[in-house]
Amino acid sequence: MTSGTEPADDAFRAEMRAWLEANCPPSMRTPHLPGQEVWGGRRRTFPSDDARLWFERCVERGFTAPAWPREYGGAGLTREQARILDAEMRAMGCRSPLISFGIWMLAPVLFEFATEEQRAEHLPPIARGEIRWCQGYSEPGSGSDLASLSTRAVRHGDHYVVDGAKVWTSHADHADWMFCLVRTDPDAPKHDGISFILLDMATPGVSTRPIQLISGSSPFCETRFDNVRVPARNLVGREGGGWQIAKKLLEHERSIISVMRDRAPEEAETLPAMLKRVGEPALRDRVIQAELDFLCNRLTLERTAEAAKAGKGPGAASSMFKLYGTELNKRRKELRVELQGYQGLGWEGAGFEPSELQITREWLRSRASSIEGGTSEIQLNIIAKRVLGLPD
């Protein structure tokens, strides 16, 4: 089934299919298991030789960032071509060659707000998977009220001195650089005193500590800055213009959380299959409801993608998908644990299958999904204000 109507599109599709056929190792056409993602970075590791090979071949073609111009490490594809490549990769079940906050979150705002020097310096290493980025937004005292952040950056000649702390910095302990919101003017109204800076995590004074979640995993860190010197040329946009950039980036982050979920590791067993295995009729209606909602959510993602292709913007759709997707995901994980019965209550060790423990850990992990990247309540505020136009 193809939607390509232009002969040029069909030719391109055939070319991509042939390239993938020749270059994507068969083991990279299987759903990835948790922990098998390739994140890149100075200390990059690969779960297998095939994963490295797949990564390197994609980097060489610019397929880690297909729609970027070639001079920045992309493949220079048009939007339509990039969509075709993506569709072909999905059809073949290809894994993402590189999971990258740099590509998905930082790059769009660099393209929009950064200087040519900054783009030339940062975009190619992102596309090549050489530098791994993390996000420095939330602080111990600034969660949903992000604009109240208090990490200070004081200008001293050709550099800033940064002091403060960030939390919920995803994978900061593995990251090479951080894009970071800092307060450059404490006297300005709170949204106007914020700037967006890029910071090398190897700079003296930066320390990172993983935070252990209720699931036992540590995807987030606390990062402290103690007299950290950041070159002034690492300011993106104008001083005091960081909030605009931050908001833009959050929109990208929300759509990414939907994409990530779409490409999440395959569930070993579907909810209906679990229901049939354990035979718990009392849970049937909830399983059906969860399956139905999953279907409706998937159809809505598809509808939005079609609209985007027709040139209609997503609007506040990213907030809706963030809200609905994470709330639904929580419900589905909860149901999985419930279907497991007592075997769903184990923490570790003998007596529990690894697959059972994984379901339990994922259930606990899912509770954070409706908090990170803007809580469900914040998404509801955004929808009420921007879509429905309800007054403050």
Place this chain on the structure above:
Amino acid sequence: MRRFELTPEQEELQRAARTFVEKRVPTAHLRALRDAKDPSHVSRAVWREMAALGWAGIAVDEKHGGAGLGLVELGLVMEELGRTLAPTPLLATSVIGAAALAEGAEAARAHLPALARGERLVALAFEEERRFAPYACKTTARHAPHGAGWILDGEKTFVLDGPSADLLIVVARTAGAPGDRDGLTLFVVDRALAGLTVEPLAMVDSRGAARVRLASVAVPSADILGDAGKGADLLDRLLARATAALAAEMLGAADAVFRTTIEYLKTRHQFGVPIGSFQGLKHRAAHLFCELELTRSVVRAALVAVERAAPDADALVSAAKARASDTFTRAAAEALQMHGGIGVTDDLDVGFYYKRAKVAELTFGSAAYHRDRFGRLHGY
């Protein structure tokens, strides 16, 4: 394959339907028919105007005077009609009736040109139980003792648009026992036939429905639809169309009552501020917005799947009906609550939406029925 974006022609149709509905059948139209206690519950004059716009025969083939369009187009018009709860014969006559007659022999298809001109109204008489049970049919059809034809005996209930119908599509049993899928046969029955009585039912949503009694009604053999005893396949196809189209109407109604509510939240002041500034209401409105978006997707997917006879059409129809029922009910209930005291008075239209939501939910299977069916279709 694209399934959500509309073609320019479909967008044009949607605009035309929206304009017509706003101008000719606002909610005041339903209110006026109700207050007039008109037992037919539809306006023939309005229907003739809709026929002139090509909508009565929208899915009738061009050879029989129709526009030759499909269920997606019918769904678009249904959605617009839903916005004002417009009581028109579109569902009974154009979605169900036209499709049923098109499957018949010459005598049945001969009704199509008049149907497309808006001069012949049709209703499907299949329900006999207290709730949706398409195969529970006890009405019998036996061969006439002398000569050709059939004799029908039985009683049908909740016949949508029955009071105004000129023709009834009657489901009768020619073999088997109530509950059997086999042995059902569909007949085209002229309302004027001896032994047939139509008793209008006054429904809570002020729409037309009837109880139909058949006492030895003699139906000519030419008026059978399809093969005797094999009617369940046709009935299933008709119900799939009808259910998807009804879900589209429910989507339109839910969207309209939601928009009305949002406007009210912006204009109604209490404690010196618009009540829409209260987070307790804002968040409920935002949740409802998401539900509507999800409903929109699944309703469109169901219409397209039925039209294309896709393998997942049945599951999508059930998903759409379950979701549309829940969303419409919630939108209407929230509308009542958020409008406060005025919302529960008959002066406002929101009550019409709330009542319609309940009737629409139970029509062609409730949300619970369709959730169960969705599971069964997926093998669990």
